[in-house]
Amino acid sequence: MTQSKRETERKYDAPSADDTSWLPDLTGVDGIVSVVDQGIDELDAVYHDTEDLRLAGASATLRRRTGGPDAGWNLKLPLSQDSREEVHAPLSEKLPETLRDLVLSRTRGAELAPVVRIRSTRRTRQLVDSEGAVLAELTVDQVRAESLRGMTTLAAWTEMEVELAEDTEVSLLDAVDKALHKNGIHRAANPSKLARALEETGVGGPRLPDVRAEIVVPGSAGDDVLTYVDEQIRTLVRLDPAVRRDVPDSVHRMRVACRRLRSTLRSYRSVLDREITDPIRDDLKWLGGELGAERDQEVLMERLGARLEALPTELVLGPVAARLKAWNVANTDEARRRTLDALRSPRYLALLNSLAELTEQPPLRRKAARTPEKVMAKAIFKEYDRLAGRVAHALELSPGTERDVALHEARKSAKKTRYATEPARASLGKPAKRLGKRVKAVQKVLGDHQDSVVARDALRKLALAAHAAGEPGFTWGLLYGQEQAVAADRERELPDAWAEASKPGLRKALTP
Structure with a gap:
C-alpha cells in the first residue's frame, strides 16, 4: 500500500x-x-x-x-x-x-x-x-x-x-x-x-549521449520541432505514474500528449525521417487507443449523467439512473484494465525506449538544418489544405451516417492542423497562434458533434437493454432526441466556424 x-x-x-x-x-x-x-x-x-x-x-x-x-x-x-x-x-x-x-x-x-x-x-x-x-x-x-x-x-x-x-x-x-x-x-x-x-562521492551525474548537440543546428527547423517533441515526451513520461495511480484527468492529458506527438511526427516528415518515426507513430496510436477507452467512457458518462440530471422528475420513467450507473461501472472497470495492461506491456516499454532514442539521436533530414519559417509554414499548409477538403466534402453531404463519418474525419484533420501550428509558434509567432485558435474553434464544433454521435449509439444500446428487461423506454428516447438536436445545432454552426478559420488573411500571414 x-x-x-x-x-x-x-x-x-x-x-x-x-x-x-x-x-x-x-x-x-x-x-x-x-x-x-x-x-x-x-x-x-x-x-x-x-x-x-x-x-x-x-x-x-x-x-x-x-x-x-x-x-x-x-x-x-x-x-x-x-x-x-x-x-x-x-x-x-x-x-x-x-x-x-x-x-x-x-x-x-x-x-x-x-x-x-x-x-x-x-x-x-x-x-x-x-x-x-x-x-x-x-x-x-x-x-x-x-x-x-x-x-x-x-x-x-x-x-x-x-x-x-x-x-x-x-x-x-x-x-x-x-x-x-x-x-x-x-x-x-x-x-x-x-x-x-x-x-x-565521485559517482558523477547522469550520462546522456551528446550526439544531438552535434547534429542539431540552433534556431533551425529541426531545433523547433525537436523542442516541441521533447516537451511532449517529457509530458508523457511525467504523467505515467499519475495514470497508474488514477489521478484525475491524467489519462486525458497523457492521451493528448500521445496525439500531439503522433501528429507532429506526421506533419513534420520533412524534418524527421519517417522510416524511424512511422513505427513510433503506430505505437503512439495504439497507446492512445488503449488510454482512450477509459477517457471516452469518462466523457460519455459525464455527458449522459448531466443530461439525465437536467430532466424534470416526471420525465424520468423507470430505473434510468440505476441502469446508467451499472453500465458505467462495468465499462469503466474494463477500460481501467485496458489502461493498466497497456502500461505493463512490452510494447509500451519498447515505445518508451524508442522515444528516448528519438530525443537523444534524432533522425534529422536535410531540411531540418534550414531556417524554420518556410519549412514550418509548408507543413501547416499541407495539413490545412487536407482539412479544407474534408470540411468541404462533409458540408456537401446530406445529414445522416455518411455525413457523421465525414465530419469525424474533418475533426481529426482539424486536430492535426492545430497541432502542426504549435511547434511553429516560436518561429512564426502570432499568425501561427491565431490560425491554431480558429482551427480549434472548428474542432470544438466538430468534437461536440462527434460526442453526440457516440452518445446516441450508447443510448440506443441502453434503451435496447431496458426494453429487454421490461423497463420503460421513454426517457432513453427523450435523451436520444436531445442528442439529435445537439448534432443538428453543431452542423448549422460549422459553416460560420469554418468561414472564420478559412479567411485568406490567416494563410497570408503565415506565408514567409
Missing part, C-alpha cells in the same frame, strides 16, 4: 549542525509565533538508480530509509521548482513492485541498484502559528554520504531545509527565505542530497 503527499521545500547551505547560533530567530515572520524543538533523529537512506542514473537525470529519487517518522521506501517525483510528489511505501527488504511500476517511464525497464548511502543526523524545529498549528518544519542535517559503486569515496556537509505543512501558502517560504538571506544564509546549489552526494 502506498501513500502520497505534495512536498514543498527549499534547501540552504548551513555552517554547522552542532552549533546553531547562526540560525536567526524566525518568530514574527509571516505569522510564526514560536519555534518548537522536536529533537534529533538518525536517518540512514540508500538511494537506488539505474547504471546510467536515469532517475537522477529526470530529477526523481528513490530511496530506502530507516529512522525518523517516514522510514520506508520513498519515491520523489518533480512537480515544480520547489515542489515534489512523495510516494511512500512501508519498509521492506525489497523494492515494492508498486514503486517499480511508478518509475518505469523513467527507468525504461533498466535494473535498479544501490547508488549511494546517505546518513543524516537531523534536528527538527516546527514553525508554529498563534493557534498552535504547524506552518512548516525547519531541519538542520549533518550529512555523511558514501558511494555504493565499488568506491570508498566519502563526503560530508551540513544543510538546512524548510518544508511547508500541507495547507501552508508558499508565501511563507518566501518570507522565511528573505529572513535567512538577510542573515547570510543562502540557497543550496544542489537541488537534493542525492545530487550533491553523486557529485562529491
Whole structure:
C-alpha cells in the first residue's frame, strides 16, 4: 500500500549542525509565533538508480530509509521548482513492485541498484502559528554520504531545509527565505542530497549521449520541432505514474500528449525521417487507443449523467439512473484494465525506449538544418489544405451516417492542423497562434458533434437493454432526441466556424 503527499521545500547551505547560533530567530515572520524543538533523529537512506542514473537525470529519487517518522521506501517525483510528489511505501527488504511500476517511464525497464548511502543526523524545529498549528518544519542535517559503486569515496556537509505543512501558502517560504538571506544564509546549489552526494562521492551525474548537440543546428527547423517533441515526451513520461495511480484527468492529458506527438511526427516528415518515426507513430496510436477507452467512457458518462440530471422528475420513467450507473461501472472497470495492461506491456516499454532514442539521436533530414519559417509554414499548409477538403466534402453531404463519418474525419484533420501550428509558434509567432485558435474553434464544433454521435449509439444500446428487461423506454428516447438536436445545432454552426478559420488573411500571414 502506498501513500502520497505534495512536498514543498527549499534547501540552504548551513555552517554547522552542532552549533546553531547562526540560525536567526524566525518568530514574527509571516505569522510564526514560536519555534518548537522536536529533537534529533538518525536517518540512514540508500538511494537506488539505474547504471546510467536515469532517475537522477529526470530529477526523481528513490530511496530506502530507516529512522525518523517516514522510514520506508520513498519515491520523489518533480512537480515544480520547489515542489515534489512523495510516494511512500512501508519498509521492506525489497523494492515494492508498486514503486517499480511508478518509475518505469523513467527507468525504461533498466535494473535498479544501490547508488549511494546517505546518513543524516537531523534536528527538527516546527514553525508554529498563534493557534498552535504547524506552518512548516525547519531541519538542520549533518550529512555523511558514501558511494555504493565499488568506491570508498566519502563526503560530508551540513544543510538546512524548510518544508511547508500541507495547507501552508508558499508565501511563507518566501518570507522565511528573505529572513535567512538577510542573515547570510543562502540557497543550496544542489537541488537534493542525492545530487550533491553523486557529485562529491565521485559517482558523477547522469550520462546522456551528446550526439544531438552535434547534429542539431540552433534556431533551425529541426531545433523547433525537436523542442516541441521533447516537451511532449517529457509530458508523457511525467504523467505515467499519475495514470497508474488514477489521478484525475491524467489519462486525458497523457492521451493528448500521445496525439500531439503522433501528429507532429506526421506533419513534420520533412524534418524527421519517417522510416524511424512511422513505427513510433503506430505505437503512439495504439497507446492512445488503449488510454482512450477509459477517457471516452469518462466523457460519455459525464455527458449522459448531466443530461439525465437536467430532466424534470416526471420525465424520468423507470430505473434510468440505476441502469446508467451499472453500465458505467462495468465499462469503466474494463477500460481501467485496458489502461493498466497497456502500461505493463512490452510494447509500451519498447515505445518508451524508442522515444528516448528519438530525443537523444534524432533522425534529422536535410531540411531540418534550414531556417524554420518556410519549412514550418509548408507543413501547416499541407495539413490545412487536407482539412479544407474534408470540411468541404462533409458540408456537401446530406445529414445522416455518411455525413457523421465525414465530419469525424474533418475533426481529426482539424486536430492535426492545430497541432502542426504549435511547434511553429516560436518561429512564426502570432499568425501561427491565431490560425491554431480558429482551427480549434472548428474542432470544438466538430468534437461536440462527434460526442453526440457516440452518445446516441450508447443510448440506443441502453434503451435496447431496458426494453429487454421490461423497463420503460421513454426517457432513453427523450435523451436520444436531445442528442439529435445537439448534432443538428453543431452542423448549422460549422459553416460560420469554418468561414472564420478559412479567411485568406490567416494563410497570408503565415506565408514567409
